[in-house]
Every structure is written in structure tokens, then in C-alpha cells.
Amino acid sequence: MKPSAFDYxxxxxxxxxxxxxxxxxxxxxxxxxxxxxxPMLSLRLASFGHLVDIGRITELxxxxxxxxxxxxxxxxxxxxxxxxxxxxxxxxxxxxxxxxIGHFQIRNRGTLGGSIAHADPAAEYPxxxxxxxxxxxxxxxxxxxxxxxxxxxxxxWSTALEPDELLVxxxxxxxxxxxxxxxxxxxRRHGDFAVAGAAVAVRLxxxxxxxxxxxxxxxxxxxxxxxTRAEAAATGQRAPIAAADVGALAVADLDQVPSDLHGPxxxxxxxxxxxxxxxxxxxxxxxxxx
Amino acid sequence: MREVTVEIxxxxxxxxxxxxxxxxxxxxxxxxxxxTGTHLGCEHGVCGACTVLLxxxxxxxxLAFAVQADGxxxxxxxxxxxxxxxxxxxxxAFGDAHGLQCGFCTPGFxxxxxxxxxxxxxxxxxxxxxxxxxxxxRCTGYQxxxxxxxxxxxxxxxx
Numbered sequence: 269m270k271p272s273a274f275d276y277x278x279x280x281x282x283x284x285x286x287x288x289x290x291x292x293x294x295x296x297x298x299x300x301x302x303x304x305x306x307p308m309l310s311l312r313l314a315s316f317g318h319l320v321d322i323g324r325i326t327e328l329x330x331x332x333x334x335x336x337x338x339x340x341x342x343x344x345x346x347x348x349x350x351x352x353x354x355x356x357x358x359x360x361x362x363x364x365x366x367x368x369i370g371h372f373q374i375r376n377r378g379t380l381g382g383s384i385a386h387a388d389p390a391a392e393y394p395x396x397x398x399x400x401x402x403x404x405x406x407x408x409x410x411x412x413x414x415x416x417x418x419x420x421x422x423x424x425w426s427t428a429l430e431p432d433e434l435l436v437x438x439x440x441x442x443x444x445x446x447x448x449x450x451x452x453x454x455x456r457r458h459g460d461f462a463v464a465g466a467a468v469a470v471r472l473x474x475x476x477x478x479x480x481x482x483x484x485x486x487x488x489x490x491x492x493x494x495x496t497r498a499e500a501a502a503t504g505q506r507a508p509i510a511a512a513d514v515g516a517l518a519v520a521d522l523d524q525v526p527s528d529l530h531g532p533x534x535x536x537x538x539x540x541x542x543x544x545x546x547x548x549x550x551x552x553x554x555x556x557x558x
Numbered sequence: 559m560r561e562v563t564v565e566i567x568x569x570x571x572x573x574x575x576x577x578x579x580x581x582x583x584x585x586x587x588x589x590x591x592x593x594t595g596t597h598l599g600c601e602h603g604v605c606g607a608c609t610v611l612l613x614x615x616x617x618x619x620x621l622a623f624a625v626q627a628d629g630x631x632x633x634x635x636x637x638x639x640x641x642x643x644x645x646x647x648x649x650x651a652f653g654d655a656h657g658l659q660c661g662f663c664t665p666g667f668x669x670x671x672x673x674x675x676x677x678x679x680x681x682x683x684x685x686x687x688x689x690x691x692x693x694x695x696r697c698t699g700y701q702x703x704x705x706x707x708x709x710x711x712x713x714x715x716x717x
Contacts, residue, residue, distance in 0.1 A: 269601040275560055276579030276625050299626075306582075306621045307602040319579065323626055347615070371692025373606065373670060376615040377622065458691035 342381020657706030675716030
């Protein structure tokens with residue numbers, strides 16, 4: 269239950285971080301809030317020769333709200349996001365997903381960038397980023413690049429980030445118009461990783477018809493997943509929509525649903541369908557009232 | 559592996575030390591400072607027994623390396639009572655409402671609740687349940703703990 273030994277680095281800027289990552293190569297790991305990494309180190313599921321702590325780099329933390337997008341530094345804690353008025357107003361899906369992450373003691377340390385980079389398929393932020401078509405900005409010694417969320421999550425706990433790249437910020441586009449947002453998930457206990465869940469955003473037209481629908485699935489595959497067929501089926505329907513049918517469609521094509529002691533794949537699939545239906549119903553109702 | 563030099567302020571007292579980077583904050587407090595009120599249950603962030611305040615925020619001391627607390631303020635269960643030994647309102651409520659049996663998990667509950675009531679002085683019962691969900695107790699069945707939390711909140715522990 270004790271991590272193996274490592275060398276500790278505490279650079280003071282993002283530039284220094286990427287220079288270090290390039291120098292140290294695969295033996296180095298970025299330490300952000302540590303709420304996923306430290307348990308893995310303690311359980312010896314992972315070990316690294318070097319940890320590069322980004323927790324003291326002020327340029328990596330902060331929330332900037334613009335009319336078309338809210339951009340959040342990778343080092344921003346989940347607790348800061350949870351209580352930020354601009355996030356609540358402009359990116360409600362992100363705000364509402366945040367209290368579902370672990371417990372408040374975890375959210376005091378855990379960061380946005382850490383959650384995205386860890387890429388747990390049952391975590392909230394990756395699914396929200398995917399549902400909202402967020403953009404991840406990655407920095408390397410060669411410069412910065414933006415990666416659309418649908419190209420970030422490449423496999424279980426795996427992302428498109430290169431070993432010398434640092435996730436520096438995430439840009440969440442603001443949805444305007446008559447919109448509704450909801451996250452629903454089922455967990456055995458409060459704060460546990462969800463057995464299955466869904467993050468849903470919808471926009472209605474003036475005649476209550478769904479103009480745009482995004483569904484991010486939580487815990488239903490090796491990565492967070494966009495339920496594109498279900499989104500298409502919901503689009504064009506008039507509120508209140510046939511949410512149960514959309515939920516069933518959302519899980520119909522899934523072929524890598526995890527199976528473990530918390531539930532076999534078939535159970536998760538059924539729970540997932542219900543979570544999609546509930547989130548969709550809530551999101552559509554909110555949009556209809558807007 | 560190279561040791562690092564840190565200076566952490568623990569319960570108001572500066573604690574300079576040379577440590578291995580892999581030393582968790584929990585082990586630093588227990589083994590280097592002799593503050594064994596911070597209990598270690600699971601050592602991987604599940605049970606909450608090791609909760610301390612880091613710059614005032616409740617965190618799991620097993621999920622931070624001591625080196626990450628360099629230059630920062632840590633408050634442990636030992637510092638919650640008054641200097642004359644008078645219990646804090648939260649501590650007293652745990653006694654009055656039978657919020658503990660064996661006491662192993664109690665420091666984590668008390669520290670968590672102290673921070674939560676400071677930030678949310680007028681919580682509902684549901685708020686208290688959510689706030690305490692990150693701490694595990696294996697003997698009380700939680701009813702006494704929730705009564706203690708209600709008692710502490712009503713007594714104005716966070717005001």
C-alpha cells in the first residue's frame with residue numbers, strides 16, 4: 269500500500285513541464301490532483317521513475333468565460349468548477365456533473381485536466397467533454413495543438429496525448445437558445461463510479477422540436493461514447509419525446525460493455541438505457557421551459 | 559531516489575523535514591510528527607479516515623504526497639479542540655449523539671464535518687448525508703453519526 273520510489277519534479281511553468289516530459293520520456297508521469305494517480309501508485313498498479321507535479325503552476329488553473337465558450341485550465345480543481353457562477357450559467361452540464369465526482373474531499377484536490385487525461389470511461393468529465401464537443405489543448409515542446417473531444421479518448425485509460433504533451437486547458441462551447449442539460453447515473457453508493465450513466469444536452473426550436481441532441485454515455489465501453497444513432501433519432505422529435513425508445517437505441521449497438529462484480533454487461537446496458545431516457549426527459553423538459 | 563526538503567506548517571507549528579517524495583502526507587503526519595490521530599484505513603482514498611485540512615480544505619491525507627504540502631498549512635484532528643482540551647462543537651456533538659463506537663473512523667468524520675459546516679452553516683439532512691458519504695464507518699450504522707452532524711449544525715458549529 270505504499271508507492272514505489274520516484275524522483276519528484278515541481279516545475280514552475282507549463283514550458284518547463286513539457287521540456288521535462290520530453291527529457292524524461294516514458295518514465296515520467298504528470299501529477300495533477302493525484303486523486304486517481306496516487307491510488308494507482310499506492311496499489312502498485314502503476315509505477316513511474318519520475319513524477320512531474322503541476323499543482324503549483326498558477327497559469328494552468330483558472331476559468332475564462334467568453335460569449336461562445338468557457339475555457340478552463342487543466343489544473344482547475346473540481347471544487348472550483350463546482351462553485352463557479354460562470355460555469356453554472358454557461359456550461360450547465362459541466363456544473364451539474366461535478367457534484368457526482370467522488371466526494372467533496374476528492375473534488376478539493378481533483379482537477380479537470382487530471383480527469384480528462386486519466387480518461388476513465390466511467391468518469392463524468394470525459395463524457396461531458398465528449399457530449400459538448402469540447403476541445404482539448406495540448407502543449408509539447410513543438411507547440412500547442414487542439415484536439416476535438418471525439419478524438420481524445422482512444423481506449424481504456426488511454427488518450428491521444430503524446431508522452432511529451434501536457435493537457436493545458438479545455439474549451440467548452442456554450443450552447444445558446446432553448447437548451448436543457450442533464451446528467452443521470454446509477455451508482456451502488458453515493459460517490460462511487462457509476463454502473464452506467466448519461467450526460468445529455470438538447471436544444472429545442474420554437475415549435476418544441478429537438479434541433480440538436482448530444483448524448484455522452486458513461487461506463488458503457490472502454491471509453492466514453494457518443495450515442496450518435498440515438499441522437500439522430502431524438503432530433504426532429506417534438507417535446508415531450510419518446511425518451512425510452514431513444515435510450516434503448518443508445519445502447520443497442522454497444523459491443524464492449526464492461527462486465528464485473530458490480531454487474532454483467534447486459535445489466536449495465538439496461539441501466540444505461542434508463543439513464544439516457546431519464547437524462548433526456550429532464551433535458552427536454554428544461555429546454556421546453558426555457 | 560533523491561530526498562526532498564520540505565517545510566510544512568502542521569497545527570500552527572513549522573515542521574522542516576527531509577523526506578522521500580513517495581511519503582504520503584498521512585505517513586508524514588503520523589510517523590514524522592507523531593500525530594497519530596490521523597488514521598489510515600484503506601490507504602487508497604476510499605475510507606476517508608485520514609481526512610485533514612490542507613490550507614483549510616478537507617482532503618484525504620493518503621491521496622497527497624507530503625512534498626505537495628510543502629509551504630502549506632495542515633490542520634489535523636489534534637488541533638480541533640481548544641488548548642485547554644475543550645472539545646470543538648463537532649467533537650462534542652459526536653459524543654452527545656453517540657456518533658462513534660470504536661472511534662477509528664471518527665477523526666475523518668469530525669475533520670470532514672468541521673470543514674463542511676464552515677462552508678455550509680445551514681445544511682439540510684440531505685446535504686449532511688452527501689457531505690459524509692465520503693467517510694466510511696464499520697460499526698455505527700451511520701444513524702448516530704447523522705444525528706451528531708445534525709446536532710453540530712443546529713448548535714451553530716459552522717457559524
